[in-house]
Amino acid sequence: MDEPKKIVSTEEFKTHIMPTWCPGCGDFGIWMSLKSALSGLSIGSDDALLIYGIGCHGNMYSWMKTYGFEGLHGRTLPVAQGVKLSNHELPVIAIAGDGDCLGEGGNHLIHAAKRNPDITLIIHDNQVYGLTTGQASPTAKAGFKTKSTPEGVTDEPINPLTLAITAGATFVARGFAGDIPGLTKLIEEAIQHKGFSLLDVLQPCVSFDKVHTYQWYRQRIYTFEKEGYVPNNKFEAYKRALEWEEKIPVGVFYKEERMTSEQRESALASGPLVKSSVGVKDIESLLREFM
């Protein structure tokens, strides 16, 4: 018989610190959706580890009471994998910015997707570096004028979804910070997925981006789930992930079940490392190899 579901109120995550994000920032929507999703999944403040990168998004830990790790810029996913391999019973959620995990930490993202650890990555995708007052991020679209690109961005943007699909992520989704119920559902799904789940969240930067506003996004966003889209084909997912400008789809683009990093480690078969016995039981036979 299942244990009765623990009741977790979103109040549990409250700290004494008030958010310092700019009024109207997309981060609020992501934060609220995350709290609702954790509450919906009965994950309380002692039950999971949230790992943040450096950037506006990362300041969330101050008003989000859970076990938290605010590490170095770009390095959320290596930390998350180290934690998960040591305690695979612990839910581990990485919360990163677009500059954080596509710029500084791009290599880590590719390799995490390839390994498939049971980790959820939520990307705050607003095309700018907000904390350093508005330079172009790796997802900034061509022509976008920022403090570091006064003539407009000339590079091609990185598309987190196509990148994740190509690298081997087993759950690839996009949400919108302006749709809290929809985003909550996507975060819940991403956390429940057994494997590496990437959720790219489109969010306006109200201070440094006058183009991609809530209104700009609302005019373009649509949900393909209603059309009967089934997220089980990489090529279809890839095609949908390339849609931009006129129509921008949100939802789960691709999903598959694959062995996780943790399942492939024989040492973890009998339980998490953190609960296993330490030391060498049979030192004699270990030493015999060298005699």
Next chain:
Amino acid sequence: MDARLTVTWKIGGEAGYGIISSGTMLARTCARLGYHIFVTNEYPSLIRGGHNIVTVKVSSAKFHALDEDLHILVALNKETLDLHKDELLPGAVVVFDPKDSDGLELTSRDIALCPVPLFEITKSHSGEPVMRNTVALGATVAFLGLSFDVLSGVIKDQFEHKGEEVIAHNQEIARAGYDYVVMTYPSVAFAKLSSVSKTEDKLIINGSEVFGVAAVRAGLKFAAIYPMTPINALISFLADHAKSLGIVYKQPEDEIAGINMALGASLAGVRSMVATSGGGFALMTEGISLAGMLELPVVVDLGMRVGPATGMPTWTEQGELQFAIHSGHGEFAKIVLAPGNAEQIYSTVIEAFHLADAFQVPVIVLTDKYMNESQWCVPKSAFAGDVVIDRGKMVRAEDLGKEVFKRYDLSVSDGVSPRSVPGMKGGQYFANSYEHDEFGYVTEESAVREKMAQKRLLKLGSIQKIVRPPEVYGDPKAEIALTCFGSTVGAVLDALEEAKYVINGKSAKLLHFTWMSPFPSDAVTHLLTGIKTIVDIEQNGTSQLASLIREYTGIQCTHKVQRFSGRPFTPKFVLEALKKNLQ
């Protein structure tokens, strides 16, 4: 001719000829008979081709380093003969295939040329040309005057996983080489070893493998190591034993990921480590700083090799001492240790894991190419005894939940606050790379910042109370003091023993440092005060230990012996340098 106390044997050829395993098998044969052994390899950074050599020194008595004498040279190609003929002692034995003798100009030298048809013998026993090294191994055992049966047993164990047929085939080919020498060169006795009685079981094990054994005995559970010379043998050890020992070895995408994974594992509650060389460590330094800020234990094996940049990847140096001590931005406590031989690697690594937990700091263990890839002869008894695993200040579940948990409790007198592990009820906190308060919340308030920085630096004082002074060899009242750290000690000790601790008529003592940072200032001041002649000996070009001694004691080393050719010190090199410097 009397049998010899010590014989040095060298085999050379192209990479891919099984040269390293020949060295290991010869060493195991000798170890099983009771001899003391040291094996070292030299090779360029290539997979195949290039000149590879393995040198094995075998002795009835304990010694600490290779010297430059050569008693037997096995040349699997002509290049080996050309490159090493000048190292041969008068009367030395040279084993080679007549096919490689074209243009051989050794006849004028006083040496025993002993051609052995390696190709032909291999072929007549249905072996591949690559098995020539096995013929040479059999031949070597004959020249040393050792029992073939012991070699046969070593071959059996070496090829156990490949089945009876492979074992028998290798034994047959080795036997053919042995018989050939017994029949053809009955009077060549130059390299015959004096017999020895076996008193205890000994291991032939390289420095990285010792590191691995020590780490798992100390409770290592997680290692993330990106491949790099000279720590690759540690990767093999951990990966091969992951299943049987219940540990996880993960190959990260780069060294930055490696250190961050190890810190994640540490946060989650297990003992973790990374290993790398200078270039990889350069990438890790941001993570070392993070460990300092989050107060997370982690152990780093920093295997030094020739730098800067890619340098000479497969050659040895001690160039990273100051880099290790100063690694990571910002000010925080860390510990740097430098074992000098296999036994010291074992005890130091166990100590490193203990210190990392006790003080919640990164501990860097300096090793190097020479000590990591050389095979040491270690008595089995060195690994005996239980290893007590003390995780330091870990909060207990029953102590949590009464009030909000202060992970960075400022009231501690030693700078070390109890820590919880994610998932513990009531233990919630933030591991925060920003300056933080006692709970981990970000702060930029001056008073809190100062208190928290002070707490972290308080650890330096706590560690200072237990720093290990350098080991002193020789008469403590000697007129001359020598200083060295890490693996240099072997060559220096053998040089001093040969000179009976007297250099140019003056008595000498050696201070060997294994604890580099925090520096054992008081002990060193005491040991060096009043000594007029201090000779610092280091495998680098800037005498980094001498700088440390000056920095922490004000005492200046009067002479500096350096070697930075990538080749390890030999006793001969050290002794000549000492005599020249102290004229």
